[in-house]
Amino acid sequence: xxDYALLDALTAVVRHGSFExxxxxxxVTPSAVSQRVKLLxxxxxxxxxxxxxxxxxxxxxxxxxxxxxxxxxxxxELAGPLPALPGALLQAWPTLxxxxxxxxxxxxxxxxxxxxxxxxxxxxxxxxxxQDHTAQLIRDxxxxxxxxxxxxxxxxxxxxxxxxxxxxxxxxxxFHARHFAHGVTRESLRRAPCVDFNPKDxxxxxxxxxxxxxxxxxxxxxxxHVAGFLRACITGLGWGMCPERMxxxxxxxxxLLDMLPGKHLDVDLxxxxxxxxxxxxxxxxxxxxxxxxxxxx
Numbered sequence: 130x131x132d133y134a135l136l137d138a139l140t141a142v143v144r145h146g147s148f149e150x151x152x153x154x155x156x157v158t159p160s161a162v163s164q165r166v167k168l169l170x171x172x173x174x175x176x177x178x179x180x181x182x183x184x185x186x187x188x189x190x191x192x193x194x195x196x197x198x199x200x201x202x203x204x205x206e207l208a209g210p211l212p213a214l215p216g217a218l219l220q221a222w223p224t225l226x227x228x229x230x231x232x233x234x235x236x237x238x239x240x241x242x243x244x245x246x247x248x249x250x251x252x253x254x255x256x257x258x259x260q261d262h263t264a265q266l267i268r269d270x271x272x273x274x275x276x277x278x279x280x281x282x283x284x285x286x287x288x289x290x291x292x293x294x295x296x297x298x299x300x301x302x303x304f305h306a307r308h309f310a311h312g313v314t315r316e317s318l319r320r321a322p323c324v325d326f327n328p329k330d331x332x333x334x335x336x337x338x339x340x341x342x343x344x345x346x347x348x349x350x351x352x353x354h355v356a357g358f359l360r361a362c363i364t365g366l367g368w369g370m371c372p373e374r375m376x377x378x379x380x381x382x383x384x385l386l387d388m389l390p391g392k393h394l395d396v397d398l399x400x401x402x403x404x405x406x407x408x409x410x411x412x413x414x415x416x417x418x419x420x421x422x423x424x425x426x
Contacts, residue, residue, distance in 0.1 A: 132172075132322060136197040136402070138165035139177055139186075142175030143194050143271065144254070146183025198226065198273055199403065220248075223409055224252040228275040230260035230296065231326070234396070235355040236374045239274065241420035245413060259329035260396065267401055274402035275411060283401055289418055291398045292425025298336050298388040299376050300368035305386060308368075313389050315341040322348040324361045324369035332370035336394055370394060374424075398425065 141151035142162060148366075148381055152159040170177050177190030186194055216321035234255065244254060256263075256272055264279040266272045267286060282288040300308075317339060323333045337345045350367050352358045359376070362369045363384060372394070379385040402414050 131196075132169070133197070133200070135165045135169040135172075136193060138162045139169055139190060139192045140197045140421065141168060141177055142184050143186045143190065143208055146185070148184065156166070185282045186270060194349060195270035195273075196404075204325075205328050224253040224254050225274070225409065225413060226256065228256045228272045228277070229256050229257055229274060230263060231355040232372050232375070233260070233276055236294075236372050237424040239416055239420070240259045243389035244420075245416040249409070249411070249412070251409065255392045259327070261331065261399065262329055264401060274399055274400065274414065277401055278396060279396065279401065280397070280399050282404075285404055287404050288399050288401045289414070291418060291421040292402050293395045294398060295373040295377060295426060296332055296370040296394045296396065297380075298368060298392065299362055299371050299380070299385040300388055301363065301365045302383070302386055304368060305388065306320075315343055315345065319345050319347055322350060322367040323350055324350045324358055324367040326355075326358055327351065327353045332394060332396075336370055336392070339394070340389065340392060394425075 133340060138151065138161075140154065140155050142148055145151050145154065146254050148159045148162045148166075148389070152162045153160065166178055173189065174185050174386055175189040177193060178256050179185050179187060211316075217225065234257065242253070243250070257268060260276065260278045263272075263275040264277040264283060265276040268275075268283050276291065280288060282289070298313075305320075318337050325333055329368070334344070337347075348367075351362055355375075358369060359371060361381075362371060362376075363379060368388060374423055376385055380387060400417055402410055
């Protein structure tokens with residue numbers, strides 16, 4: 130029989146990336162957390178956590194974390210049918226850990242799930258990563274669901290299309306006059322500074338390849354914050370690929386312009402979650418898909 134006090138310690142370490150933060154969540158000392166994880170590793174006969182900054186789960190550790198989180202969600206379902214059970218036995222507010230890209234959080238995702246989470250008393254733990262990389266987080270057991278560009282179901286998961294986000298290459302009129310007065314060409318794109326979210330962000334590179342059929346390496350501002358990214362474009366620091374939904378009012382006001390109307394990038398998004406039927410998770414996915422159909426193309 131698995132010891133869930135030990136499993137909770139492992140899951141907390143992996144979730145927070147450190148023994149100290151896990152200890153604060155569990156209201157014990159870091160030494161106690163370390164002892165619990167070590168004891169679990171001895172019982173399982175395998176290293177479960179790669180110690181570092183941050184601490185990450187091994188393959189075996191990820192499997193145990195995934196199992197523990199599934200049990201927590203299943204127990205949370207009992208709160209409805211069995212409300213008379215002591216609160217200590219049931220988690221009244223289940224937590225759903227979801228990987229999602231920052232652009233989705235800043236445009237449509239919160240609107241899509243806020244009503245459901247409020248009504249069902251569900252807590253969200255969002256892990257932000259590039260949409261091309263969120264699938265890895267569900268693959269390694271770090272999250273229970275992910276908004277991702279990967280259409281093919283991950284092993285043990287199911288995949289459903291949510292919709293499409295359209296990205297436009299935007300800059301200020303003054304930036305355009307300074308850098309693209311003679312057109313958005315291979316040479317002008319090579320020289321004009323652009324804004325990149327982080328090294329995983331391929332949108333600017335994909336756009337330049339689409340326009341010029343060449344791999345270009347222009348000067349880059351690194352701004353890993355969705356609001357900061359947009360402000361960098363609005364203040365004329367550089368040009369960047371922004372969600373159409375986010376920049377629509379700025380285009381309408383003339384604050385920004387579409388560098389090449391008709392030359393956009395469309396990104397298809399999918400919801401991947403565990404195939405195991407868990408009421409909370411299934412209902413969350415259904416609500417997400419329903420709302421995404423209205424908020425995405």
